[in-house]
Amino acid sequence: MNNPAILVINCGSSSVKFSVIQPESETTLLSGLAECLTTEDASIKIKYHANSEGISTKTKALAAPYDHQEALNNLVKQLNILNLVQNICAVGHRVVHGGELYSQPTLINEDVKSTIENLAKLAPLHNPTNLIGINACEKAFASLPQIAVFDTAFHQTMPEKAYLYGIPFELYNQHSIRRYGFHGTSHYFVANQVAKLLNKPLASCNLISAHLGNGCSVTVIKNGESVDTSMGMTPLEGVMMGTRCGDIDAGIIFHLVERLGYTLEQVDTLLNKKSGLLGISQLSNDCRTLETTMLEGKNNDSALAKLALDVFCYRIAKSIASFSASLTELDGLIFTGGIGENSSWVRQQIIAQLSLLNFKICDVSNLATRFGASGNIAAESSRPSSLSLSLFWVIATNEELVIAQQSALLLS
Ligand code: ADP
Numbered sequence: 001m002n003n004p005a006i007l008v009i010n011c012g013s014s015s016v017k018f019s020v021i022q023p024e025s026e027t028t029l030l031s032g033l034a035e036c037l038t039t040e041d042a043s044i045k046i047k048y049h050a051n052s053e054g055i056s057t058k059t060k061a062l063a064a065p066y067d068h069q070e071a072l073n074n075l076v077k078q079l080n081i082l083n084l085v086q087n088i089c090a091v092g093h094r095v096v097h098g099g100e101l102y103s104q105p106t107l108i109n110e111d112v113k114s115t116i117e118n119l120a121k122l123a124p125l126h127n128p129t130n131l132i133g134i135n136a137c138e139k140a141f142a143s144l145p146q147i148a149v150f151d152t153a154f155h156q157t158m159p160e161k162a163y164l165y166g167i168p169f170e171l172y173n174q175h176s177i178r179r180y181g182f183h184g185t186s187h188y189f190v191a192n193q194v195a196k197l198l199n200k201p202l203a204s205c206n207l208i209s210a211h212l213g214n215g216c217s218v219t220v221i222k223n224g225e226s227v228d229t230s231m232g233m234t235p236l237e238g239v240m241m242g243t244r245c246g247d248i249d250a251g252i253i254f255h256l257v258e259r260l261g262y263t264l265e266q267v268d269t270l271l272n273k274k275s276g277l278l279g280i281s282q283l284s285n286d287c288r289t290l291e292t293t294m295l296e297g298k299n300n301d302s303a304l305a306k307l308a309l310d311v312f313c314y315r316i317a318k319s320i321a322s323f324s325a326s327l328t329e330l331d332g333l334i335f336t337g338g339i340g341e342n343s344s345w346v347r348q349q350i351i352a353q354l355s356l357l358n359f360k361i362c363d364v365s366n367l368a369t370r371f372g373a374s375g376n377i378a379a380e381s382s383r384p385s386s387l388s389l390s391l392f393w394v395i396a397t398n399e400e401l402v403i404a405q406q407s408a409l410l411l412s
Contacts, residue, residue, distance in 0.1 A: 011133025
């Protein structure tokens with residue numbers, strides 16, 4: 001097979017993100033998104049990427065699918081029309097929770113599927129929908145190997161002192177209640193990119209990586225391995241996010257239930273979907289909307305938008321500072337994800353609050369490094385006292401490429 005490609009699938013509860021990637025040349029042939037599945041607004045769009053034969057990037061809407069299976073069937077039809085099916089040698093799936101069992105990409109068989117199903121007790125929102133994608137792909141691409149790449153895998157190197165909660169040990173021993181961490185594929189990708197920029201092997205890099213999107217997490221990487229991360233048993237723990245609260249006093253949950261009459265389902269929705277930037281601003285979970293409203297500076301909305309962004313940045317800065325407990329040297333701090341890659345305001349606010357570590361940002365490069373540009377945004381004099389020279393990197397993440405490369409590696 002000439003230039004084999006991997007179909008990468010990221011299946012959410014009402015969406016399927018997909019891309020076809022040639023891992024060796026790191027070329028994305030097409031990508032797309034089916035969203036609002038099982039509702040009347042369901043849609044699917046495919047983006048054909050520019051290629052060396054001069055075909056330019058264009059986006060096309062396909063016939064609206066009903067569910068995940070139909071979305072994938074529509075995709076197969078397109079791949080056939082484009083003569084791409086014969087180039088695809090495997091399907092790589094993003095699977096959110098691999099528990100303690102999976103620290104590497106894994107060829108999917110019936111046993112692996114039932115383990116992913118069992119792990120749904122730890123990730124009830126994610127693993128079942130990832131399985132929908134796996135089952136739908138088995139039907140649509142019956143002859144192709146399917147590979148699972150787990151979001152938790154990169155963090156399986158965390159030591160006990162980082163992954164244990166301060167609760168009775170039998171809850172870990174008997175019920176697997178511990179910190180797992182997420183966004184592992186993204187943290188791994190950006191760390192690897194920075195290692196290349198530093199011209200050092202990843203195994204000798206010490207980095208802190210802040211993935212700031214709708215979901216946000218900060219990870220500390222020592223000698224190339226994740227040694228701590230802000231998310232926990234679920235993606236709810238850690239820094240404040242778009243709609244998730246991040247760390248709160250667990251006593252608040254008792255208060256909501258016992259004193260304010262919330263049901264557990266309502267608490268779940270409140271903390272996962274109505275908190276964070278959205279909850280404080282009462283306006284939006286979208287960082288762009290909040291920055292624009294804040295800068296208008298005229299009314300109550302602007303004040304609340306600023307407050308939400310202030311809490312957001314402060315909590316991220318605190319999380320970064322706390323990870324100095326895990327390192328004796330720092331080669332760099334990385335910003336990635338939709339906010340980390342694009343919001344110069346958020347980056348500036350975070351770094352400004354780390355002045356005790358002598359972190360200083362270069363305003364000019366900070367402004368220039370947005371909308372897909374990668375680069376170093378540290379001021380010349382940014383040198384954490386007693387640490388090595390530190391650089392702040394903005395790196396566009398590419399989880400799909402990691403899934404494609406790891407799938408290809410497993411097959412070879
Ligand atoms: P997800 O976690 O869903 O993958 P993304 O990584 O795409 O999310 O990040 C989405 C976030 O990125 C949103 O809050 C969005 O407002 C923010 N974002 C995207 N572009 C910009 C920008 N130019 N300035 C500020 N924030 C941005």
